[in-house]
Amino acid sequence: MRLPAIIVLVIFIAAGVVLGALNADMVGYDLAFFRVQLPKGAALLVALVVGWLLGGITAWLGVSSSRRQRLRAGKKPPVKP
């Protein structure tokens, strides 16, 4: 199971390097307060990483809050026998 994952990872890294090399020309972004100059490949990577992190953090917050609610419900005093 681990070997296919490593192969896929290597393929993606190679694709990233190739795409980065093919799109090395710089692009400029005007972000209202400041302007940035980035290679096209780096801009693509930043967009992917930011989206991934936002999705991951949202899911984690949702899971942990529901677990906290469940724990609070479980600590309620039991009914008298």
Place this chain on the structure above:
Amino acid sequence: MNLMYVLVSLVPAAFVLGWWASRQIGARRSGAEVSELSSDYFRGLNYLLNEEQDKAIEVFLKLAEYNRDTVETHLALGNLFRRRGEVDRAIRLHQHLVSRPGLSDAMKTVALLELGEDYMRAGLLDRAEALFSDLVAMDAHAPSALRHLIAIYQHERDWHKAIEHARRLEVMTGEDETPMIAQFYCELADRARQHGARAEARDYLSLAFECQPDCVRAFMLTGRLQAEDSHHEEAVVAYEAAINADIAFTPEILPPLLDSYARSRQMSRAESFLSDMLGRYHGVSPVLALTRLYRQRDGERAAIDFLTAQLRQRPSVRGLMALIDATMDKIEGEARDNFLILRDLTRKLIEGQAMYRCSRCGFGAKAHHWQCPSCKNWSTIRPIHGVASE
């Protein structure tokens, strides 16, 4: 501008992928925790069911360490320690639970109840009594606490307090405790009789009859009081009422009843009562009593004929021994020696047998007890019916 569109559309796609990956990782981790906990729990349960309490304690200790908030696990552990006889460990554990800050009131009272049971098991009855009294005052697990208090007062033979708490239990639960209260009054009556307070004993007996009109023990004590006062006719009435109330106690009641018949010169009444009993009662005691009666009145031959005929219908070792005793005088020589051996063997056979058994817990006893020494229930010990006994 085209690149900008690509980037903007990439962010939500990556968002969805990140969200999905995070959910997957979280679910896998919590699943692993739950399965570890539940596998430990079921392993402990399995040990408990297999009566391997040592191993169960190890597993539950691990569970309690894993999650210090699990009060139920601590309670289960305390119970296990108590059942294994490690009362000091059970006491420490329950004391720790009671003193734990932030424990809900309901769980604290459960822990107090358990601690009281630990004290009872350790023989620290005064501490247990104080705890259970507090629980009753707080109206927390009051029925259980009252039952324990009644057990303590029975142990201390403080029958007045036992009666008072049994009545409170009756009011609280709506269950009928009158047979038990009648037994407490009988204990008081018997104690008064032994101290010579006969009027007081009669008062307690009338209270016992108020609780349970067909209380066998109260009838028997009444008969005994009357016989001791030389009122043998009244004693006969009381003993006959005792047998009619519960025929199972016949072996206990017949000896004093026969004595009262003889002292009040009512042997014809004895014969008719015993003959009537033969149809209702399948034990050997009335047969032996009638055999003795026929021997005195009609002679040895008539008694042996009666006994032989009855033993064919209800074979019994006690009856066989009576038959051997009756025929012993008529034989001599080697046959007599053989009969002596046979008599010794049957006597040993009877001596090794339990004559009474508790109908609740199966405790076997050679003598009759009104309260079972094992399960502490009242009036559950009854004569065993079989070839070797009654």
